[in-house]
Structure formats: structure tokens, C-alpha cells
Amino acid sequence: MERLTxxxxxxxxSDLDDTMVEHRNDNDNHSLLRFNSLWEEAYRxxxxxxxxxxxxxxxxxxxxxxxxxxTPDVIVTSVGTEISYGKSMVPDENWVExxxxxxxxxxxxxxxxxxxxxxxxxxxxxxPHKLSFHVDKSKVKEVTKELYQRLEKRxxxxxIIFSGGIALDVLPKxxxxxxxxxxxxxxxxxxxxxxxxxxxxxxxxxxxxxxxxPNVYGVMVSNAREELLEWYAENGKDNSNIIHASERxxxxxxxxxxxxxxxxxLSLRDVSDFLQCKSDNVNPGHAVVExxxxxxxxxxGEIENCEAYTKSLKASCDPAGVIVHPSGAEKSLRDTIDExxxxxxxxxxxxxxxxxxQVLATETTHGxxxxxxxxxxxxGNERKCCTTTVKFTSKENEGFVWExxxxxxxxxxxxxxxxxxxx
Numbered sequence: 001m002e003r004l005t006x007x008x009x010x011x012x013x014s015d016l017d018d019t020m021v022e023h024r025n026d027n028d029n030h031s032l033l034r035f036n037s038l039w040e041e042a043y044r045x046x047x048x049x050x051x052x053x054x055x056x057x058x059x060x061x062x063x064x065x066x067x068x069x070x071t072p073d074v075i076v077t078s079v080g081t082e083i084s085y086g087k088s089m090v091p092d093e094n095w096v097e098x099x100x101x102x103x104x105x106x107x108x109x110x111x112x113x114x115x116x117x118x119x120x121x122x123x124x125x126x127x128p129h130k131l132s133f134h135v136d137k138s139k140v141k142e143v144t145k146e147l148y149q150r151l152e153k154r155x156x157x158x159x160i161i162f163s164g165g166i167a168l169d170v171l172p173k174x175x176x177x178x179x180x181x182x183x184x185x186x187x188x189x190x191x192x193x194x195x196x197x198x199x200x201x202x203x204x205x206x207x208x209x210x211x212x213x214p215n216v217y218g219v220m221v222s223n224a225r226e227e228l229l230e231w232y233a234e235n236g237k238d239n240s241n242i243i244h245a246s247e248r249x250x251x252x253x254x255x256x257x258x259x260x261x262x263x264x265x266l267s268l269r270d271v272s273d274f275l276q277c278k279s280d281n282v283n284p285g286h287a288v289v290e291x292x293x294x295x296x297x298x299x300x301g302e303i304e305n306c307e308a309y310t311k312s313l314k315a316s317c318d319p320a321g322v323i324v325h326p327s328g329a330e331k332s333l334r335d336t337i338d339e340x341x342x343x344x345x346x347x348x349x350x351x352x353x354x355x356x357x358q359v360l361a362t363e364t365t366h367g368x369x370x371x372x373x374x375x376x377x378x379x380g381n382e383r384k385c386c387t388t389t390v391k392f393t394s395k396e397n398e399g400f401v402w403e404x405x406x407x408x409x410x411x412x413x414x415x416x417x418x419x420x421x422x423x
Contacts, residue, residue: 003073004046004193006193007194008188009263010262011050011188013050014201014202015052015207016055018225019202019203020250026248031247031249033068034251034254034267034269035253035267036357037355038257038268040289040373041268041290043263045361047195049070049073050184051076052080052180052181052207052210053076054078056082057077058124070357076184080175080176080181082127098172098183103172104156105131108170115147118143120133132169132170133167135166147170148160158172159172163207164204164225165226169206176206178209185198197260197262199219199262201252201256202221203228204227211239220232220245221248222252223249224244232244268289284369288390289359292355295422298344299345300352301348314334314338317402318402323406325418326386327418336422340422340423353376355376367395368392369393373387383413383414385410386413389405389407391403
């Protein structure tokens with residue numbers, strides 16, 4: 001959050017499973033990739049992305065290896081009991097102290113063990129401030145009432161959350177996704193960075209608290225679960241700042257951005273012809289996201305192999321511009337564009353995807369920009385990632401000119417072989 005020096009234009013706080021990430025009907029991650037492109041080209045430079053998930057950190061990291069997730073500014077894990085910042089996931093120690101208040105994990109373990117209706121979830125889901133169980137839906141009210149009473153008698157203050165039709169989590173009373181968001185908003189306000197708008201996004205019972213925070217917009221994705229829809233019918237139906245989207249998962253988040261008029265809503269992945277689409281966006285990050293999306297479509301054979309595309313690309317490159325590959329090999333940018341011709345359609349039907357992450361542009365001197373990002377390529381289950389730095393120059397009414405591209409392998413890259421690396 002330190003990278004921003006003024007209040008964020010927008011802060012999105014989103015659940016992951018079945019909200020940001022589609023698990024049922026989107027094996028190609030199209031919905032998530034649409035959101036990724038929109039966020040990186042239109043919002044990353046002046047907004048905040050927060051993931052708020054029931055997953056523990058280990059399972060969140062596992063999901064990152066399986067799906068093309070962006071790097072959030074803040075990650076809230078274990079149903080709001082852990083808050084971490086940035087790519088390195090630096091924990092918020094003050095939040096840990098808040099979670100310790102009137103909480104004793106040993107006592108919770110002892111008392112919950114007396115309920116045969118509760119079945120412990122996998123060890124990966126058990127955390128210092130969260131115990132997770134499976135329970136039959138018909139037993140939830142009975143178990144919850146008695147468990148509250150038992151733990152209160154033992155001097156603890158706890159919260160019980162039921163979600164997904166089967167999962168029951170026991171947390172400190174001060175925990176939960178809503179409390180974590182309230183804490184973040186207070187922290188940002190203290191720093192003079194209270195977001196101009198905040199959008200919360202969810203699909204299940206453990207997301208309910210997010211929608212109770214004052215002065216936020218909310219979207220329940222179209223595939224929201226019964227327990228969240230029941231809460232909405234009873235508590236949120238008259239709140240015009242909360243909608244039930246018509247689109248699933250990340251598509252519903254984009255729908256909400258448009259519905260509440262929070263900013264640009266057209267993802268570059270929804271643009272069919274870049275030559276015909278002229279953007280008013282002066283952020284050079286737009287040029288980077290657009291180019292790598294073009295590159296994906298080119299190699300997937302989804303756009304026509306025609307001279308107009310390569311001519312347009314070469315015109316945007318400085319005649320002396322160079323690209324330095326991760327191996328250290330250096331090539332002319334214009335020669336690299338010429339070479340693209342022989343790779344047209346070579347990744348067709350090979351589950352090839354390209355996406356950009358952490359796209360941040362800085363104007364170093366008037367008319368000179370440095371854009372830093374992580375550029376990902378995936379073919380099947382094989383992933384490559386390089387840290388990329390692009391130098392642009394710009395002149396009024398002439399757009400951005402690519403002068404230099406430097407690439408090095410990212411520590412996150414599973415494969416570090418650029419024998420088939422084009423750009």
C-alpha cells in the first residue's frame with residue numbers, strides 16, 4: 001500500500017474461490033483473465049487490490065500456481081484472521097495481537113472435540129486463530145448455539161461462521177473478513193489514504209460480513225450460495241449499494257464496476273480489433289497490456305496474419321530499439337516483430353495464455369516512461385514468468401514509442417528456458 005501517495009481511486013476486496021476464481025465452468029480462465037487485463041491497464045497504477053479468502057496461506061499459494069492470479073496489494077487469509085502485505089506477504093503483527101484477545105486455541109480444540117457432529121477439515125485449514133470443520137447443515141443452529149455457550153463459560157469471545165453449505169469455522173470474535181476490512185479502512189484513513197470507493201465481492205456465507213461494512217459497494221456474483229442470498233433477502237435487499245450480478249465470478253465483478261460507475265469497465269480482452277480501438281487512456285501500462293494480449297492472440301491464431309498488424313507494431317518501436325531476453329541475448333525490436341510472422345498460430349489448441357501482473361509506470365523525465373511488470377506465459381501446465389522493464393518515450397499526439405525491453409527470469413518462474421521465448 002506504500003506505493004500510493006494519495007487516496008486510491010478504487011479498492012476492490014474480493015473473495016477468491018467461486019468469486020474471483022471460477023472452478024466449475026471456466027477451464028480456460030477467461031473470466032479471470034478479463035478482470036486481470038482490466039485491472040492492470042486501468043486500475044493498478046492508482047488503486048488497491050485486496051484478496052480476502054477462507055484459504056490458509058499455503059493453500060492460497062497453491063491456488064496461485066494453478067490459476068493466473070494477480071498479485072494483490074493485501075492478502076487476507078484464513079477467514080479474516082491473517083492480514084499480509086505485498087508480494088512478500090509481510091504479516092500485520094498488530095492484527096495478530098488483536099486476534100489473541102480472549103482467544104485460546106487449546107480450549108477451542110477441547111470444547112469442539114465434544115461435538116460428534118463436527119468433523120475436522122484437513123490440517124492445512126487449521127490455523128493459530130481458526131479451527132475449521134465440516135458439519136451437516138441441519139445441525140448448524142444447534143451446534144452453534146451450544147458451542148457459543150460452552151466457550152463463553154470458559155472466558156473466550158469467539159465467532160462462528162457457516163459457509164459453503166458444509167464448512168464451519170471458529171475464530172476470535174474480532175476476526176472475520178468484515179472486521180479485517182474495517183481494520184484496513186481505518187488504517188488507510190489514518191494514513192490519509194481512505195479509498196474514494198470500495199467494492200466488496202463474494203459468493204458465500206463467510207463473505208457476508210464484507211457487505212455489512214458502511215459506505216462500501218457490494219456485488220454478490222450470480223453463482224452466490226444459498227446462505228449469502230438468504231442473508232441478502234433478510235438484510236440487504238433495500239440497500240441500493242449491493243447488487244446480485246447476472247454474471248458469474250470475475251465477470252460479475254466487472255459488471256459491478258460498470259453498474260456503480262466506479263471507473264472503466266471494458267477489458268482489453270473484450271476488444272476484438274486493437275487497430276480499430278483507440279484508447280483515451282494515457283497510462284503507458286495500457287500499451288504494455290495491449291501488446292502482450294495481441295501477442296497471445298497472434299500465437300493462438302485468433303487474429304488474422306496480416307501486414308497491417310506488424311506494420312503498426314513496428315511503427316511504435318524506435319528504429320534503434322532493442323530487447324534483451326532473459327538469457328542475455330539482445331535483438332532489435334523491429335527484427336523481433338518481423339520474426340513474429342513465423343509464429344502465427346503455433347500455439348493454437350495448446351492452452352496458451354499470456355498475462356501481465358504488477359504493471360507500474362513511472363515518468364522519469366518529461367516524455368520518458370519506465371514500465372515494470374511481470375509477464376507470464378503458460379502452455380498447458382508449463383509456466384514461465386519474467387520480470388520485464390520497458391522504456392517508452394512519448395510525444396504529444398504521437399503515442400508511446402518502445403525504446404528498450406529488458407527481461408530477467410522471475411523467481412516465481414517454474415521453467416527458465418528461453419529457447420522458445422519470443423518477447
